[in-house]
Amino acid sequence: MDLTKYPKRKYTLSETPIEKLENLTKVLGGPNIFMKRDDMLGLTAGGNKTRKLEFLAADALEQGADTLITCGGVQSNHCRLTLAAAVREGLKCQLVLEETDYSLYNPKASGNNLLYHLMGAEKIKVTTAGHDLAEDMQELNEELAREGRKGYMIPVGGSNETGTLGYIACAKEIIGQSGDMAITFDHIITPSGSGGTQAGLVAGFSGSDRGNHVIGINVSRNREEQEHLIRDLLERTFSFLRTDGITKEAIRCYGDYVGPGYAIPTPEMVEAVQLVARTEGILLDPVYTGKAMAGLIDLVRQGHFKRNENVLFIHTGGTPALYEYSSVMLSEEN
Known part of the structure; x- marks a missing residue:
């Protein structure tokens, strides 16, 4: 191939x-x-998300996006790396994080959450388990469009x-x-x-x-x-x-x-x-x-x-x- x-x-x-x-x-x-x-x-x-983002971020740039939007769990490796790719490319990044009964969102948590804040995620939207994450991302994308900006939505895991x-x-x-x-x-x-x-x-x-x-x-x-x-x-x-x-x-x-x-x-x-x-x-x-x-x-x-x-x-x-x-x-x- x-x-x-x-x-x-x-x-x-x-x-x-x-x-x-x-x-x-x-x-x-x-x-x-x-x-x-x-x-x-x-x-x-x-x-592993880095390999996927080499192609996804390139596609986003080709399309003229200024913001990457993605989703995952509250300790999502994919969200961490998507944010890192956005930082590398000079783009903004917005995240949708899904809580579960076992993993509730704690803005003071360590792990990936610490890195979301350290790298400066523009917006973090927290949603409950089972909610339609694609719908949440679309809402963020539409908000950006109303501001004259262009988002690029990446699915869970970049898959x-x-x-x-x-x-x-x-x-x-x-x-x-x-x-x-x-x-x-x-x-x-x-x-x-x-x-x-x-x-x-x-x-x-x-x-x-x-x-x-x-x-x-x-x-x-x-x-x-x-x-x-x-x-x-x-x-x-x-x-x-x-x-x-x-x-x-x-x-x-x-x-x-x-x-x-x-x-x-x-x-x-x-x-x-x-x-x-x-x-x-x-x-x-x-x-x-x-x-x-x-x-x-x-x-x-x-x-x-x-x-x-x-x-x-x-x-x-x-x-x-x-x-x-x-x-x-x-x-x-x-």
Whole structure:
């Protein structure tokens, strides 16, 4: 797929590294576990949304926007990085934050919330769980229009056809790196939430021998709902790219590790975050990578992978949210 015809900004100076997690591999008794360090991407504190925003911000600038509008949870990594992209481009940014029963908005909270204020979000609108976030963003957009300004709305997670291009590009990057390393990755594991990361990887690997090897570990939905979401986004993306689609078998989502719901901690997530911190000195986040790593660890313990296989875990970032979960992490210490 030729992505050069799509406008793109560059927020990361070089490829993110792929590291072998020697200690974690040893503790778990195989397979060989590697990590793609997308927590080291550019913009404030890094994370997978940076790749999506390279295309989304470029599109916004092409359209003459002066304000980025997006939405997410009260500790949204996507909102943090969208704001960072806006700052980098000299744009304003307005956020719609959704409360849940577990995560209420606290303007004095740490984590991503601290960074919203530090970087100077122009407006933060807080809404209750289940409210139509697209409708809230549209209201902000219409307010801007009445002021003679031009907004650019970005969906949850930056997961639309344009944002998904970021992880098509990432798949191509991984193919090149695996060639340089002379390693074939038998499985690619990624957190799967709004869908753009998993859909982009599946699309980017299509046509290669890795096309059916992407596994999404769900963070908010059951398997059927998430696979439907990924399939719909892929269909829209392939239509946008005007290229052939993929087979149903390429979409695999595991919904066993969500727990009570999105952003609600689980004991398995806490164990995974602690284990990776204490074996590799790498921080995971409690919402996405912590639950995805819990899934990977459980699959290893179940014997899902052969001992000599190579498994690549996509670290999608999100670590600023970890600091807002300190009481959960400390209460589970052993």
